[in-house]
Amino acid sequence: MHAVHTIAVDTSAASRVSRPYAWLVFALTFGLLLSDYMSRQVLNAVFPILKAEWVLSDTQLGSLSGVVALLVGLLTFPLSVIADRWGRVKSITLMAALWSLATLGCALATNYGEMFAARFFVGVGEAAYGSVGIALILSIFPPHMRSTLSGAFMAGGAFGSVLGMALGGVIATQFGWRWSFGAMAIFGLLLVALYRAIVIEKKLGSCPAARAAKAAQGKVSRAGARRLIEALFGSNAVRLAYIGSGLQLFLMAAMIAWMPSYLNRYYHLATDKAGALAGIFILFGAIGMVVCGMITDRLSRNAPNRKWWVAMAYSLISSVLLLIAFQLPAGMPQLVLIGAGMFLVAGTTGPAGAMVANLTPAAIHSSAFATLTLANNLLGLAPGPFVTGVIADRIGLLGALQIIPVIALLAAAAFFIGKHYYAGDLKHIQALAS
Template sequence: MLMHHAEPTMGEVSKTRGDVHAYAWVVFALTVGLLLSDYMSRQVLNAVFPMLKSAWGLSDTRLGSLSSVVALMVGVLTFPLSVLADRWGRVRSIVLMAAMWSLATLACAISTSYGEMLLARAFVGIGEAAYGSVGIAVVLSIFPVRMRSTLTAAFMAGGAFGSVMGMAIGGAVAAHLGWRSAFCAMAAFGLLLVIVYRIIVTEKRLAPLQPAGNSVKAAGLDMRMSFRALMKGLFSTRSIVCAYVGSGFHLLVPAALWAWMPSFLNRYYDMAPAKAAIGAAVFVMVTGLGMVVCGILTDRISKNAREKKWLTAIAFCVACFAFLAIGFQMPAGPLQLVLIGAGMFFSAGATGPSGAMVANLTPPSIHASAFATLTLANNLLGLAPAAILTGIVADKIGLLGALQLVPFAPLLAAIVFFIGKRTYARDLDRVATLREEASH
């Protein structure tokens, strides 16, 4: 998902021309292609959950841990690896990261035990950890500023599309050739893209499309900022902390349902693993569509009143809770699936509002660090624990019982967002004052 990546650390792009260099679109396509590979490698596991459970006799807790370990690695390593990528070179870092997650996915295919698979999945997470922030940094640095919102939305949606492809294609391959072949297919796609990216995209060819000196200047500012000053900027107000925490909690729903929906359809709707994977992919698509629509709605509703971003975030979380809470109490059937789909539409709806809150509540000079902190919160509070916690509960009361508890996460997020909204106006004034002082 996406939903959870840092803004670029390169400086503001000064291009204002109406035209865009054709090479920039090639870079965009290849970078989004690698993002698809990123999420295909991550989500193919969920498509073969039923097969792994049968082959190795795994508990739901262990199945969940194979999914959660990736998000855990991403959450822990996003910040430090993004800093290293800035120093070592973004293009080289992208090639190394994509090669690592692809080879780790191949290692999943040849794993012979739960322990080996867990280790391989951890390396998938290490490879993917900084790709979101580094990839979007490369893309936005070579396009005009006026296109940033569109490009960012398209890049974020790539996570959902990659998840869909990972589950649907992985499920289909697994049904015909076995679960090991599903991992091999994802690894082969990733390695092929790595080779193409390495040949076509270079720092030398990107340089003419980037504003001279901006990245160096930005890096210099970051290096001169003390750790204490950085922490003060990142956690200066109650509302910024609520934005981090609320965003993390609300993403527990899509993470849990993306991981367990194939198994849910397999167990409660008697769908074969391949059909269940395709069915689950539809719900992932609904989540991605909802993310984009909710973001557009938030921008329109809060155009003249920025505090309304909090209201939209609260509304999306409450809607998600209501639809899913009712849906999972319904008997199996079309109505239940419609209600679950409605809940999934809003399940990541607060992603856009949360990002806007973080941007508004932190100085521009530390936006990259602020979005890295948001990514950390998203992973550690929502994306990482979702699958394994659901699995632990499922081992005790069944998967349906566990999924009936999942909707309470966005309800908790709504409460956190409500607390943040109460001090938002005052905190905005405080941040504005700090910005004025820093400019003098």
């Protein structure tokens, strides 16, 4: 943490960016995040079809979902550091083109091995998008909007999951599962062309905040990797924010991956109807991410420590709701509780993003959010679907879903502990930056 004073940035200058252009950039970057998750989650809608056609186990199905998150976790940090140096806009364009072409490869796969390879490259393409995208967004908006922007932007993952599963199920039923992947690939490639035409790196770089960030970033580079690591991991609070966020998203990832299969097996819904209903639950999660981020900003604007209490509440309540839900028999009461749990299950995304942004220098926010993405994927998004599939092969999918909500209790514990360090760590960082 001793290097923080060398890389501090006056992020208030971000307000000098044209507000209409800033929102246009947000909309297009958000649109690519939709494409990202549509390409990632369309697979879940066709799980029942692939399971029958290729005779796959739940563990294999879970691996096809988990490999993307695993690659995101392993590559997000190095690729985000490269993006900070090479240019965020160029990096975003290249990443989106790669995952779209890899999704097209999924449409052409003829067996499990080929599908796994295509999904591998989907993961490579998507690896750093979340961290680079949110860093780009935060660089052109005022700091007091961080929880709202973080929650709203990351909600694009849930909205994309909804669209990917719902549309994927309908397209698979009407035209076959290959067209489900093909449609997502075409959508992504069209957005890439639009993004390249409208979002200009130099225009964003002309912002005083962006210039200051780039200059400060050079100081980070000269300071070396050791000081970068200190800036990213130097406080107890930021480490616990990474851990709490990742553990909470274990539950979110498992629910997203397995809800279509759960509805297909236990409610006997066809692929398109199971995907559509699962999409509604994920939509609750997406709306919850935005609403929870806004609530967090409102409650913590004059009391930063409240972010931790609010995040802990989201974790505890979502865990309890889902634990109760999967003890109930199939029916409307169960579906209502699942919907309520899904509304809160990813509510920690906004608070966690704001915590990390506040506890790290603006010049390395791509790297900081890459670290958050690393934790989210290695602790949550990658193991969530896979571990659930492994458990399901042994005790059934219902039994697995009755167990996994306990993970959110561990997330709540991490937020509880982190709260006790936050105020002191924040003051220390601000003192070094002054």
